[in-house]
Amino acid sequence: MSTMSKKKSPYANTSNNVDMRRVDPPFVEDPKRAMVEESSSNHHQDQPWRVLEFYSGIGGMRYSIMKAGVNATIVEAFDINDVANDVYEYNFGHRPYQGNIQTLSAADLDSYRAHAWLLSPPCQPYTRQGLQKGSADARASSFLKILELIPETSQPPLMIFVENVVGFETSDTHRIMIEILAKGDFVTQEFILSPLQFGVPYSRPRYFCLAKRKPSSFQSPLVNNQLFWSPSPLFELEANNIVNESNQPQESCDQWLQACEPIENFLEFKNPSNQMEMGSGFLHTTVVSTNISESDEGNGSDVTANIDIVYPDSKRCCCFTKSYYRYVKGTGSLLATVQLCIAGKQFKCCCGCSITHVPIHRTVMINQSQAPLMLEDGNEYK
């Protein structure tokens, strides 16, 4: 390792039990089968796959590979953020390399003798809310740099997995990535998928790219070198006879939303009998109260903001970000652990799916830090 500082720690307690559903969507490669089917000069079938996890954050990729049941070892994880690395270390008993991925050399990468690379680079250069500067954004450079190193390595990875936001697929970074992968003899399959399609109550469509170096191949070559974007659910709907009729998109959408598990199945309550006390490791307890009057309901008069409020029994939520509750828009749904009532009536989404897009008048958000709720322009929301 050239310039990154190595911090030793006990290695990988990988027995973490994550409650997520295993799915075998029709076109998406089964990771376990895909990896077992590979044969290559530098990987033997009975050996674990040696995997590098770039931009490891809190370890979502590592949880995924564990959940997929792949016989794999994360030989190293890399992240520049010490708080993320604290969480990763807490989760897995291994502290990632802390440093800038941009400083890695081809020799560093070769030293790991890795078969697969997992990459989830920063998404800010491509987000709708950002400036969408793509490769011109400094945060994109480490990703391009690491891809450019592939031809310089003596043992290029056999497989690469990239995750990013929707918007990445139209960026110049994406174009450059595809060019580099094609030149490096990789065949790709790209997908835009949402956790909702897998029964997880989280509406966060994301871009994924799978790349395999020839002579490795995908078991379903149908979408080779293409981007596949399907809004349909990809789990046991067929078994439940729920068919995604193209002429009834709203109905089928409602059906698969209902098939999702409720948010509460993914929350950690300190005391299950009192849902007000939430585990400190996950979300702030946010109490939402309002003086909205019944006459305001639905007619939109005097509406000052639309806030997406979800409850523990909701079957959908938007992406929670680090600015959670500080901004009205783009920082995730607000999780209300106390049900919002209007004149004694529970206020539910009109489609019955427990999402509440409520026109709220003079809403008061009381949260643990008592920080004011901010509007996107930086002004306080009153």
Ligand SMILES: C[S@@+](CC[C@H](N)C(=O)[O-])C[C@H]1O[C@@H](n2cnc3c(N)ncnc32)[C@H](O)[C@@H]1O
């Ligand atoms: C989109 S997040 C990845 C999330 C991760 N997959 C997870 O499960 O938490 C991007 C991560 O890349 C890290 N990062 C950004 N630029 C980096 C760089 N140049 N070198 C190392 N890490 C970097 C950030 O600290 C952040 O944790």
